[in-house]
Amino acid sequence: MVGRFEDFSLTNMVLPHPLWFLYRAYRTVCGAISDGFLRSIAAKPTDQSPMSVTQRNSTLTLLAFLAVYVLWGSTYLAMRIGDESFPPLLLAGTRHLVTGLLFYPFFRWKTGIRPTKEHWITAAITGFLLLCVANGGVCWAELTVPSGVAALLVAMVTLWMVIVDWLRPGGHRPSSRVFVGIILGFAGLTLLVGPSHLGNSGRINPWGAAVLAIASFAWAIGSIYSKHSPHPASALLSMSMQCLAGGVALWIGGFLSGELHSLHYAAVSTRSWLAVAYLIVFGSGIGLTAYNYILKSSTAPRVATYAFVNPVVALFLGWGFASEELTLRTLLAAAVILGAVVLVITAPQRSAAPEPEPVPVPNEV
Numbered sequence: 001m002v003g004r005f006e007d008f009s010l011t012n013m014v015l016p017h018p019l020w021f022l023y024r025a026y027r028t029v030c031g032a033i034s035d036g037f038l039r040s041i042a043a044k045p046t047d048q049s050p051m052s053v054t055q056r057n058s059t060l061t062l063l064a065f066l067a068v069y070v071l072w073g074s075t076y077l078a079m080r081i082g083d084e085s086f087p088p089l090l091l092a093g094t095r096h097l098v099t100g101l102l103f104y105p106f107f108r109w110k111t112g113i114r115p116t117k118e119h120w121i122t123a124a125i126t127g128f129l130l131l132c133v134a135n136g137g138v139c140w141a142e143l144t145v146p147s148g149v150a151a152l153l154v155a156m157v158t159l160w161m162v163i164v165d166w167l168r169p170g171g172h173r174p175s176s177r178v179f180v181g182i183i184l185g186f187a188g189l190t191l192l193v194g195p196s197h198l199g200n201s202g203r204i205n206p207w208g209a210a211v212l213a214i215a216s217f218a219w220a221i222g223s224i225y226s227k228h229s230p231h232p233a234s235a236l237l238s239m240s241m242q243c244l245a246g247g248v249a250l251w252i253g254g255f256l257s258g259e260l261h262s263l264h265y266a267a268v269s270t271r272s273w274l275a276v277a278y279l280i281v282f283g284s285g286i287g288l289t290a291y292n293y294i295l296k297s298s299t300a301p302r303v304a305t306y307a308f309v310n311p312v313v314a315l316f317l318g319w320g321f322a323s324e325e326l327t328l329r330t331l332l333a334a335a336v337i338l339g340a341v342v343l344v345i346t347a348p349q350r351s352a353a354p355e356p357e358p359v360p361v362p363n364e365v
Contacts, residue, residue, distance in 0.1 A: 061297050067290035068306045073313025075283040076147035077321060078275040079139050085272035087259035088139035089250050095276055096131050097247025099284040103240035111234040115241060122229040123241035129222030131246025132253060137215030145208035146324040149192065151314030152334055153204075153212040155307040158341045159185040160220035168224060174347075181343030188336030189213065191329065223303075227295050235296075239289040308341045 082091045108115075115123075142150050159182045165171050174182070192204045231238045254260060294303050311334065318324035 064290035069309040073310040076314040080147040081275040085268040089254040093250030095279040096243040100244030107237040127245030132249035133218035141208040141211040144205040148315035148318035151311040157216040158304040158307040177347040181340045185340035
């Protein structure tokens with residue numbers, strides 16, 4: 001990789017760059033989180049006592065949050081590197097389709113679960129919203145927007161989730177504090193795409209910012225829908241179904257947009273292939289599984305905290321590995337947007353009204 005780490009070799013090192021130690025620490029954390037989460041979610045506990053089950057669930061939830069915090073924060077840089085050789089929709093489509101094709105047969109056999117029609121409907125809708133529109137949009141936007149700033153704008157998903165959860169049937173009106181956070185968040189977005197002379201630095205590409213706003217809105221809709229929709233009992237199986245649906249939708253989008261004509265596998269660089277492999281294993285395989293798990297096992301405000309951590313990880317990695325500039329405008333907007341996210345996720349939660357009885361699907365009547 002190029003950037004602030006370009007003056008040392010990861011394989012033949014003599015005098016380590018000072019940031020090398022942070023890189024090693026980051027790699028160690030990623031390995032520990034990935035190994036721990038996969039071991040925990042695949043384990044078959046022998047002790048079924050209430051205390052043992054509660055302790056295992058708490059550990060699994062903690063590891064899932066760490067996976068979403070750290071691993072997803074790093075995928076923004078990986079997507080930017082992949083964009084160097086791949087058209088954006090086909091980059092995202094390859095990532096998710098390969099993940100689904102590899103994982104679905106295995107976890108279908110491993111769990112013995114036969115997904116129902118309702119499970120596939122959920123996978124199709126969430127795969128389209130979360131992976132095709134949202135993740136595909138981020139890949140496209142990173143052609144013109146730095147990876148760290150892209151993560152910062154995607155943090156707006158927290159504000160969109162509050163709005164979508166409010167407007168959905170049976171939703172809850174946000175408190176005045178949350179409304180202040182929403183206004184503050186959109187003010188930060190305006191700061192990023194405002195006049196070019198502001199902060200003595202160029203503004204972010206408005207088209208890229210608009211696509212990221214749409215992507216975060218689609219992610220919010222998909223997340224709320226996923227939380228209230230049927231899934232297979234296995235989070236890994238659910239993830240693989242979602243990847244199949246989203247990957248197919250992205251490849252269709254790439255075909256219709258003419259991206260297939262600009263894809264030349266012989267011209268794809270090694271670092272772009274490595275980025276795709278990283279996105280498959282860590283971004284989709286582990287990260288998406290962890291996200292689906294915490295959507296079901298934790299509260300919406302806690303889940304939303306990932307939108308605060310991801311931009312910090314992405315901004316650091318973009319600065320360290322890709323020489324992405326941290327301008328005054330970016331830092332001011334980061335402070336405003338992340339401040340808005342903190343306001344929203346720390347606001348006192350109102351007592352939820354009793355949820356209506358679920359409407360039976362046709363084969364349940």
